Amino acid sequence: MAAQGPRTRINAWRPSVPGIAEVLHAHFTDHAYPAHTHDTWDLMILDDGSVDFALDRRRHGATGTGMVLLLPPGVSHDGRTVTASGFRKRVLYLDTTVLPEGLVGSAVDGPILNDTLLRRRIHQLHTALGNAGDAFEAESRLSLIRERLRFHLAAFRTRAPGNDxxxxxxxxxxxxxxxxxxxxxxxxxxxxxxxxxxxxxxxxxxxxxLPPHTYLTGKRIDRARRLLLDGRRPADVAAAVGFYDQAHLNRHFTRHLGTTPARYAAARGGGASS
Missing domain, CATH: 1.10.10 (Arc Repressor Mutant, subunit A)
Structure with missing residues (x-):
């Protein structure tokens, strides 16, 4: 029986969200990154496993899903698996419009952030980036992540809404x-x-x-309902109310109403039911 080779799975793309140069989802079981640098900030969360890495010649280790790793641009780092099962990670490569290079020193001093709120927001951003048409939501979530990172790097304090x-x-x-x-x-x-x-x-x-992206989606769903009850086809309704395509409409419509646009339209004119 032939030996099974290393299991490596990678999905990478460049989203249409300003500030995000690349998104990478990867599962490594037998891989070691050589020392290298990036022009971007690497914002990483683990979904499983452990990773060992050196940043500016100091070694660090991260295990589990509760932590966030932030590797700054221009600073040498490597990375390697720790166990036979490897690790699964999701990475956002952020350009210096999101975080300026002047914050590099703070990131080198503390590249591992134990922040469950930040981790949850990064997960939500990855979810939005994986759905075509949710760029406004992704941009909003990135803005909140940027604020949280700057807070950790001691360069920003949240401004509470005022009289305006x-x-x-x-x-x-x-x-x-x-x-x-x-x-x-x-x-x-x-x-x-x-x-x-x-x-x-x-x-x-x-x-x-509610946040503005949620408000916008809700308004689009309301208009879609009216057009569907007028007899418009779901594919036409999606374009008419601002969704990326019919699949984008289906996803949000089902989440809001528990049924698909097609089924909702098919039920029109049925009168009251118990």
Whole structure:
């Protein structure tokens, strides 16, 4: 019986979200990275296993799913498996518009962050990046992650929504309503309203009780319901209300209403039921 070779599985892509140069999902069982550097920040979470790595000639180890690893640009590092089962990781390669190079020293001093909130936010961002059409959500989640990382690197303190919260939230809601079909990026909204992206998100959530990407999706679902009950085809409805494609509509519609757009449309005109 022939020996089984090392099991390595990799999925990598470049998303259309400003600041993210690359996304990498990988499972390594018998692999060692040689010493190398990147031009980007490497933001990594483990889904299973353990990893041993050196950063600037100091060795570190990480095990389990509770920690976040942040490797800065321009600093030599390596990486290797620790056990026979290897490790599974998800990595975001972030450019220096997300974190400036001036924070490299702080990251070298403490590349492992024990922060469950940050870890959860990174997981949510990976989920959004894996779904075509959720770029606005991904951009919003990246903004919150950036804020949390800067907090850890002692370069930022959260700005609480002030007296302008309601005004900014109302202006953002009006902007989202006007761009329901065409969509808008968080960066563009921030430029139009002259407010930091993370501050916009916090003001909106404080005022309306949900983040702006959730509000936008809900508005699109409401409009989709009306068009489906008017007899429009789900594929046409998806484009009409701003979803990326029919699969994008199906995913969010089913999560909101517990049924697919096609089934919802098929039930129209049935009258009241018990």
């Amino acid at each position: 919260a309601s005004r900014l939230a109302a202006a953002l809601r009006e902007l989202l309503d006007s761009r329901l079909t065409t969509g808008i990026s968080l960066r563009e909204a921030s430029g139009i309203l002259h407010a930091h992206p993370t501050h916009l998100i916090r003001c909106f959530k404080q005022t309306y009780g």
